[in-house]
Amino acid sequence: MSYDIKRSVSLYSFQEEYYLGKMSLEDCIREVSKTGATGIELLAEQMMDDFPVLTPKFKEQWFGWMEKYGTEPTCYDAFLENRIYKNRTCTLKEQIAMMERDIRLAHEMGFKTLRTLVSTPMNVIEGSIPIAEANDIKVCLEVHSPFSLNSGWADGYMEMILRTGTKNFGFMPDFGIFCKKIPDLLTEQARRKGVSEECIKAVEDAFHNRVTKGFTKIKYDTNLGRAHQEYMRVNGLPDLLEKIQRLGGEGNALDYARSSFQYTWCETRDIIDNIKYIYHTHAKFYHVDENYEETSIPIREVVEAYKKAGYHGYLSSEYEGNGMLNDAYEVDSVEQVRRHQEALRRAIEG
Amino acid sequence: MNPKYMFDPKGFKNVEKNGKVIGFQFDFKMQYYRGVTLSIIRNIEVNVDGEEFNREDIRFTLEGDTFTLDEMETVITYRWKYGQYATVTVLKDGGLAKGKHHIKAVQTIAPSYMPMILVKPGEYDFEIV
Numbered sequence: 001m002s003y004d005i006k007r008s009v010s011l012y013s014f015q016e017e018y019y020l021g022k023m024s025l026e027d028c029i030r031e032v033s034k035t036g037a038t039g040i041e042l043l044a045e046q047m048m049d050d051f052p053v054l055t056p057k058f059k060e061q062w063f064g065w066m067e068k069y070g071t072e073p074t075c076y077d078a079f080l081e082n083r084i085y086k087n088r089t090c091t092l093k094e095q096i097a098m099m100e101r102d103i104r105l106a107h108e109m110g111f112k113t114l115r116t117l118v119s120t121p122m123n124v125i126e127g128s129i130p131i132a133e134a135n136d137i138k139v140c141l142e143v144h145s146p147f148s149l150n151s152g153w154a155d156g157y158m159e160m161i162l163r164t165g166t167k168n169f170g171f172m173p174d175f176g177i178f179c180k181k182i183p184d185l186l187t188e189q190a191r192r193k194g195v196s197e198e199c200i201k202a203v204e205d206a207f208h209n210r211v212t213k214g215f216t217k218i219k220y221d222t223n224l225g226r227a228h229q230e231y232m233r234v235n236g237l238p239d240l241l242e243k244i245q246r247l248g249g250e251g252n253a254l255d256y257a258r259s260s261f262q263y264t265w266c267e268t269r270d271i272i273d274n275i276k277y278i279y280h281t282h283a284k285f286y287h288v289d290e291n292y293e294e295t296s297i298p299i300r301e302v303v304e305a306y307k308k309a310g311y312h313g314y315l316s317s318e319y320e321g322n323g324m325l326n327d328a329y330e331v332d333s334v335e336q337v338r339r340h341q342e343a344l345r346r347a348i349e350g
Numbered sequence: 351m352n353p354k355y356m357f358d359p360k361g362f363k364n365v366e367k368n369g370k371v372i373g374f375q376f377d378f379k380m381q382y383y384r385g386v387t388l389s390i391i392r393n394i395e396v397n398v399d400g401e402e403f404n405r406e407d408i409r410f411t412l413e414g415d416t417f418t419l420d421e422m423e424t425v426i427t428y429r430w431k432y433g434q435y436a437t438v439t440v441l442k443d444g445g446l447a448k449g450k451h452h453i454k455a456v457q458t459i460a461p462s463y464m465p466m467i468l469v470k471p472g473e474y475d476f477e478i479v
Contacts, residue, residue, distance in 0.1 A: 015383055019351055019433040045384040046432045083462035084389050086423045119463035225465030326352045 001310025005303070005348045008032075008039025008074040009337055010282065011047055013319035016331040018047060029065045031334050035341035039074035040066070041316045044105065052101055054108055062109060074314045075140070075172070075280045076106035077115040080124065092123055099128040099139075107135035113280040114139050115172060118147055119224055125169060126160060132168040138279040140172035145263055146231050148177050149270040151217035153227070161277060170277035173270075174318070175284040178302045179263035182207050183286035184295040185324035190256040192328055199249040203257045206240045211265045232261050263296065268305035275309035286321040288339035292346065303347035315344055351381050353472035357453070358435050362476040364445030371445040373407075374398075374478070377435040381470035382459050385432045388417065388425035392467065393458035396440050398451055403440050411437040446478045 009032040017023040023031075025047050032040060044051045050058060066072060080098055082090045090098070099116075106114045114137050116125065125139065132139045147153055149171065161169060187200060216234045221227035237258065244253050271278065287295045306315070317340045322331045361377030380386070394410065396403045410417050412428055416439075430436055438455070452475050459468040 012383070015432075016351075019379070019383075020355060021433065043384055045386075045429075049431060051385065051429065079384065079461070079463060081387070081390070081462045083460065084387060084426055086389065086392065086460075117463045228465065323352070327354075 001308065003307050003310045004312045005306055006039060006314045007035075007037040007341060007344055007348070008041055008314040008316035009035065009037045009341065010041035010043075010075070010077070010316050010318040012041070012043050012077070013317055013337050014333045015046065016322040016326060016333055026061075026065055029069050029071060031337065033069035033071055035338050036345065037317070037341050038071055039314045039316060040071045041075040041077065041318075042073070042109075042111075043077040044102075044109075045079055052105060054105055059108065066110070073110040073112070074316060075113045075115055076102065076109065076111040078102040078106070078117075080117065080120050082119075082121075082124075092127065095121070095124040096127040096131075099124060100131045103128065103131050103135050103137050103139070106137055112136070112138065113172065115142050115280070115282075116140065117142060118144060121222070122156065122160060125157075126164065129164065129166050129168050133166075137168065139169045140279050141170070142174055142282065143171050143177060144174045144282075145176035145179070146215075146218055146228065146261065148215075148217050148264065148266045149173065149274045150266075152219040153217070153221075154274075156220040158277070170279045171274060172280040172282060173278060174282040175297050175302060176262070177264050177266045177270075178268065178298070179296045180211055180265050180298055181296040182260050182263060183321065183324060185287045185321050186256070186259065189324050189327065190252065193252040193256075195253045195256050196247065196249065198247045199244050199253040199256070202243050202247060203240065203260050206236060206243075206257075207260050207263070210235055215264050215266070232258075235261065237261055268302055271302070271305040271311075272309040275311060278311065278313070280313055281306075281315050282318045283315040283340070283344060284318045284320060285336070285340050286319075286324065288336055288343055290339075292339055292343040294340070294343060299343050300347045300350070303344065307348075315348075317341055317344065351379070351383065353381060353470065355379065356381055356455070356472035357474040357476070359476070361435065361437070362451075362453075362478060364478060365439055372443065373439055373441040374445045375437055375439040376453065376455075376476070377437050378455065378472070379433055379435055380430050380459065381457055381472065382461070382468065383432065385429045385434070386459065386461065388412070388422040388428050388430060390460055390462075391422055391430065391457065392460050393456070394419060394438060395456040395458075396438065397454045398440075398446065403442065407441040409439040409441070411439065448478050450475065450477050
C-alpha cells in the first residue's frame with residue numbers, strides 16, 4: 001500500500017516553557033520548523049490569548065508564521081466544556097453550538113482535523129457532522145489510553161460511522177496506547193518519592209504481565225468514570241494494590257501502581273484494521289534518549305504498521321514527560337521534540 | 351503543572367483602602383494545562399501560618415475585574431489563561447504582620463471532560479516588608 005506519512009508537532013509539547021514565559025507561541029512554531037516537521041497542532045485554549053475570538057490581528061500573525069516557517073496547521077485540539085456551569089450539564093443544543101464554534105475556528109485557522117475528547121457524547125458528535133462537512137473539517141475522536149481501537153468502546157462509534165456513511169468523523173490514535181513499558185521517568189520519579197525497589201518491581205512485573213498476556217479492553221459506557229474503574233479492575237489493579245500493601249507500600253507506592261494503568265499496549269494491527277477511519281495521530285512520547293529511542297514506546301514497530309496500512313496523514317509529536325521531571329530537573333522540551341522528530345523521521349524513511 | 355511554579359514571588363503584599371489595611375494579596379497561576387472560564391474554578395482555599403480563611407473573604411481579580419468565589423461560578427466570558435497570573439485578595443483587618451510567612455493555597459478546578467475534580471495545592475514561603 002502506498003503511504004504518505006508527514007511529521008507534525010503539537011505545541012502542547014512546549015507547555016512547560018510556555019507556562020514559565022520562556023517561549024512564546026511564535027517561538028514554539030519556530031522550534032517545530034527547525035526539526036523539519038511541517039505540521040503544527042494547537043490547543044487554542046492553551047496558547048491563543050483571545051480564545052474563542054479570532055481577532056484579525058491574530059489571524060494575520062498566524063498565517064504569517066505559517067508562511068515564514070514553512071509550516072501548515074494540522075490538528076486543532078478542542079475541549080467540549082459541557083459542564084461549564086456548576087449546576088447543570090449543557091443541553092444538546094448548547095453542546096453542538098460549542099462544537100460549531102470550535103469547528104469554525106479550526107477552519108478559519110486552516111486546520112484540517114479537530115480533536116474531540118472521549119467524553120464527547122455520541123449525539124453531540126453526530127449533530128456536529130453537518131457543520132464539519134460544511135467547514136471541511138474531519139472531527140477525530142482521540143483514542144487515548146486506556147481507550148483503544150478494536151474494542152467495545154470503539155464499536156459504538158464505528159456503528160455510527162457506518163450508519164451515516166460520514167467522511168467527516170473518525171479516529172485519532174494517541175501513541176500512549178502503544179506502551180510496552182511504563183515510562184522510565186515515571187519510575188525514576190517514584191524512586192525520588194521513596195517508593196521501594198520491591199514495590200517498583202511488583203508494578204513493573206504486573207505491567208509486563210499485562211503486555212504479555214494482553215490487556216482486557218475497555219467497554220463502551222457513557223459513564224466514563226465507571227468504564228475506567230471497571231477497566232482497571234478487570235486488568236488486575238485490586239490485586240496489585242493488595243500486593244503493594246503487603247510489601248509495605250503506602251501513598252506514593254499506591255499512586256505509582258495506579259498511574260501505571262494510564263499506559264496500555266495495543267497490538268499495532270489495531271491501526272491496520274481501522275486505517276480507513278484514522279485521519280490524524282498523536283505521536284505521544286515521554287522520554288527519547290540520546291540514541292533516539294523512546295524508552296516505553298517502540299516507535300519503529302508502530303510506524304511500520306502505519307506504513308503497512310497505507311496511512312496518508314500526519315504523525316504529530318506530543319511530549320508529555322515534563323510532569324515526570326519538573327519536580328527535580330529542568331525540562332528541555334525543545335531537545336525532546338528534536339529527538340522525537342528524528343526518531344520519527346528515521347522510522348518513516350528507514 | 352508543578353506547584354513550585356504557582357506563586358509569583360513578587361506578588362505578596364498587604365492591601366490598603368482609604369488609609370486602612372483591609373487584607374493581603376498574592377498572584378498565582380492555575381495548576382492546569384490550558385485556560386478555562388472562571389466558572390470552572392470551583393474553589394480557592396487560603397491558609398497562612400495555619401490560619402484558614404473564609405471562602406466569603408476571598409476575592410479573585412483578573413485583568414482588573416474582581417469577583418467573589420460564588421460569583422465566579424457563572425462567569426463564562428472571562429478566561430484565566432494558561433500561565434497567566436491572577437490576583438487573590440484575602441480580606442483580613444490589618445493584613446499580615448511584617449516578616450516571614452508560609453502560605454498554602456488550594457485550587458479546585460473542574461474541567462468538564464474529567465471524571466474527577468482536580469484539587470491542586472501549592473505552598474510557598476514569603477515575606478511581607
